[in-house]
Amino acid sequence: MSTTVDKIREIEAEMAKTQKNKATSYHLGQLKAKLAKLRRELVTPSGGGGGGAGIGFDVARTGSASVGFIGFPSVGKSTLMSKLTGTHSEAAAYEFTTLTTVPGCVMYNGAKIQMLDLPGIIQGAKDGKGRGKQVIAVAKTCHLIFIVLDVLKPLTDKRIIENELEGFGIRINKQPPNIIFKKKDKGGISVTNTVPLTHIEPEEVKAVLSEYKIANADIAFRCDATIDDLIDILEAKSRRYIPVVYVLNKIDSISIEELDLLYRVPNAVPISSEHMWNVDELLEMMWEKLNLRRIYTKPKGQQPDYSAPVVLKGGQYTVEDFCKSIHKSILEVFKYAIVYGRSVKHQPQRVGLSHELMDEDIVTLVKR
Numbered sequence: 420m421s422t423t424v425d426k427i428r429e430i431e432a433e434m435a436k437t438q439k440n441k442a443t444s445y446h447l448g449q450l451k452a453k454l455a456k457l458r459r460e461l462v463t464p465s466g467g468g469g470g471g472a473g474i475g476f477d478v479a480r481t482g483s484a485s486v487g488f489i490g491f492p493s494v495g496k497s498t499l500m501s502k503l504t505g506t507h508s509e510a511a512a513y514e515f516t517t518l519t520t521v522p523g524c525v526m527y528n529g530a531k532i533q534m535l536d537l538p539g540i541i542q543g544a545k546d547g548k549g550r551g552k553q554v555i556a557v558a559k560t561c562h563l564i565f566i567v568l569d570v571l572k573p574l575t576d577k578r579i580i581e582n583e584l585e586g587f588g589i590r591i592n593k594q595p596p597n598i599i600f601k602k603k604d605k606g607g608i609s610v611t612n613t614v615p616l617t618h619i620e621p622e623e624v625k626a627v628l629s630e631y632k633i634a635n636a637d638i639a640f641r642c643d644a645t646i647d648d649l650i651d652i653l654e655a656k657s658r659r660y661i662p663v664v665y666v667l668n669k670i671d672s673i674s675i676e677e678l679d680l681l682y683r684v685p686n687a688v689p690i691s692s693e694h695m696w697n698v699d700e701l702l703e704m705m706w707e708k709l710n711l712r713r714i715y716t717k718p719k720g721q722q723p724d725y726s727a728p729v730v731l732k733g734g735q736y737t738v739e740d741f742c743k744s745i746h747k748s749i750l751e752v753f754k755y756a757i758v759y760g761r762s763v764k765h766q767p768q769r770v771g772l773s774h775e776l777m778d779e780d781i782v783t784l785v786k787r
């Protein structure tokens with residue numbers, strides 16, 4: 420019996436030898452959908468429980484957000500982790516020094532950020548090579564991923580690692596595609612689009628829906644999507660959209676001219692973890708990518724509490740999100756909030772639950 424990995428290989432081989440044109444678009448759509456389903460099968464942990472990364476890989480989560488370190492062996496992940504957090508993670512000149520998740524933390528702008536040093540991965544990790552599956556499973560639960568690369572061969576490694584993460588359902592520095600999908604009980608398939616679709620053939624859409632056994636649905640394309648984007652929407656449960664910073668390590672081993680070239684890589688920060696060169700810029704980019712918003716609470720008639728902000732993240736920035744992150748029950752007695760800061764025109768201003776808060780706003784909750 421052929422394994423899931425074998426089946427994936429077969430489909431990939433067939434896709435490679437199938438020319439892309441109108442006549443083959445149904446067939447290619449079918450293959451892509453099959454591939455997506457097999458990939459999900461491969462990365463979903465079997466034997467119930469679900470989601471667990473395995474012994475030594477799951478660690479207690481602390482802090483306001485977590486950053487996972489992904490990279491090939493010996494690119495300097497543990498060196499960086501130890502220097503940034505002060506938590507020792509064994510570093511050495513041989514590959515696979517780190518064998519489990521090693522947690523540490525940094526305080527930055529008043530927020531506690533958890534850093535997860537991880538074992539190195541190798542090409543084929545997503546198909547079960549080495550401990551890649553467990554490692555990437557941890558990264559998939561992080562709010563930000565540092566892809567650590569050796570400056571001596573950053574670009575080929577970058578592509579391989581991106582490919583591994585993609586295969587695991589991680590979408591890097593990307594928003595979910597703007598496609599509205601509604602399953603129905605009857606009425607067949609209705610496809611509409613608000614922008615011209617230059618990448619998709621109607622036949623491909625048909626093939627994908629049939630492969631997913633969807634006979635009744637409304638699909639509204641609001642972006643010039645690809646067929647992979649549609650599959651991402653159908654596979655939404657197993658997709659994670661995670662920001663990435665490319666950490667180009669060991670710049671102490673290259674020339675200034677080579678360094679100049681590296682500055683053209685988007686979302687990248689060249690550093691030397693050994694010498695702590697340019698680590699400030701890395702932390703700045705980390706902060707920007709995490710997009711955290713610190714909210715200071717101010718009890719009525721008192722000074723704001725600047726020592727322990729409530730930290731909002733992941734696009735959940737409303738007053739309602741703020742209340743929920745303190746305690747669910749607050750919503751039951753909520754009347755309005757008084758806000759000082761960048762999110763309001765008047766200082767202070769009275770706002771309701773749907774108001775979006777900005778970083779460093781000061782909030783007083785008024786109860787009914």
Ligand SMILES: Nc1nc2c(ncn2[C@@H]2O[C@H](COP(=O)(O)OP(=O)(O)OP(=O)(O)O)[C@@H](O)[C@H]2O)c(=O)[nH]1
Nearest residue numbers: 493494495496497498510511515516517539692693
């Ligand atoms: N020249 C130079 N060497 C570095 C730098 N950072 C780390 N190294 C060296 O690279 C080697 C590997 O470092 P580690 O921190 O163990 O790398 P790792 O990515 O954690 O490796 P694994 O855990 O095996 O995957 C060690 O010999 C480090 O001293 C750097 O900035 N410059």
Ligand SMILES: [K+]
Nearest residue numbers: 493511513516
């Ligand atoms: K190492």
Ligand SMILES: [Mg+2]
Nearest residue numbers: 496497516517
């Ligand atoms: Mg290590």
